[in-house]
């Protein structure tokens with residue numbers, strides 16, 4: 159994790175966790191994120207980060223891409239028996255049209271298929287998967303009718319895109335989806351994206367649309383991801399129960415928060431929570447996308463947030479050296495097991511080295527060769543930190559027999575025909591990749607007006 163003794167460094171906070179190790183939600187403990195430090199540096203950060211970058215990574219002018227995620231609670235008033243929130247549909251259509259007229263391209267990630275299905279059929283949300291899938295099939299039609307009507311009335315064409323995690327896991331399908339988005343955006347068509355709920359089964363589900371929106375942001379190479387919700391940002395504590403809770407305006411380096419991907423429980427009509435928003439922001443940041451978590455009612459302020467650096471909600475800054483291509487895709491893969499490695503190995507992995515048996519401390523889960531696993535480093539304190547993802551060369555039972563083995567012992571077990579590494583460096587992707595500078599250095603860089611730091615922040619190198 160990037161740390162620094164610099165006086166301007168923001169201390170690393172710890173996220174509150176439940177007894178089962180999940181991120182507590184919404185009472186996320188970010189108190190250590192000292193507000194005075196954030197405030198002192200806010201104008202510099204705001205002044206540099208949120209301006210449309212002039213050039214795409216390829217060096218050609220391309221429109222900034224804005225992904226807007228709207229949750230079920232923003233699209234439906236109250237629970238079952240309520241009705242569609244026409245104000246929010248209208249605000250979304252109008253704001254999207256304004257952003258498009260300013261030269262940006264908009265992608266909407268929508269929830270609400272299940273919730274709207276409940277409205278249409280006058281049913282409560284069922285607990286079984288097939289029941290929810292059937293409702294989603296009904297609700298998605300109604301949702302798209304609403305989107306089509308509202309977007310048409312502001313002169314925008316929209317398109318429905320349904321994605322499942324399977325589509326992301328298969329690199330060919332991932333690339334196909336990327337081409338489809340490109341073709342839609344090139345024609346100024348606004349894709350309306352949701353999970354393909356009717357086909358997704360439990361183990362290949364995004365599960366929540368915050369995660370889906372981060373995958374979409376990575377897929378389309380977005381510049382901004384807006385996560386609209388019913389609170390006006392990320393707080394230092396639960397604002398509903400703690401009067402001292404303060405809104406965090408800027409998270410300069412999401413890696414300082416040590417966010418782990420955590421499942422959030424379903425509640426009411428939606429499934430996402432603050433923990434999934436932080437996980438989504440982390441994925442987006444690694445892909446070079448700024449995330450803004452804010453209240454749905456702030457939607458009309460989006461143009462000012464982007465163009466005038468207006469401070470609304472919580473801004474999570476993109477990593478200055480985002481992941482691209484295959485490495486970015488690896489980070490999106492769902493992990494089916496864990497490999498715990500030594501601290502020494504972690505440094506090597508972050509410096510783009512392959513993973514060998516000597517680095518292994520533990521193997522968890524039941525997986526086969528070619529599966530994606532989570533890499534964890536066990537720190538001196540005994541705590542484990544999420545290091546990244548790897549596509550492994552061996553199955554879990556084989557890897558378990560390699561733990562702590564020297565390379566000679568490893569070769570003896572495997573024989574010379576097997577792959578030399580547990581995971582090749584081309585198949586490893588760390589959250590803090592090779593060449594990434596510590597957060598304080600980034601901040602100091604941004605403060606130096608003549609250092610070209612603005613493009614450091616905005617460009618996807």
Ligand SMILES: N[C@@H](CCC(=O)OP(=O)(O)O)C(=O)O
Pocket residue numbers: 228229230231268269270271272273294352353355365366367368427428429430431
């Ligand atoms: N695909 C589901 C989305 C579920 C979901 O993530 O909902 P939310 O927590 O409201 O963003 C649906 O359309 O109902």
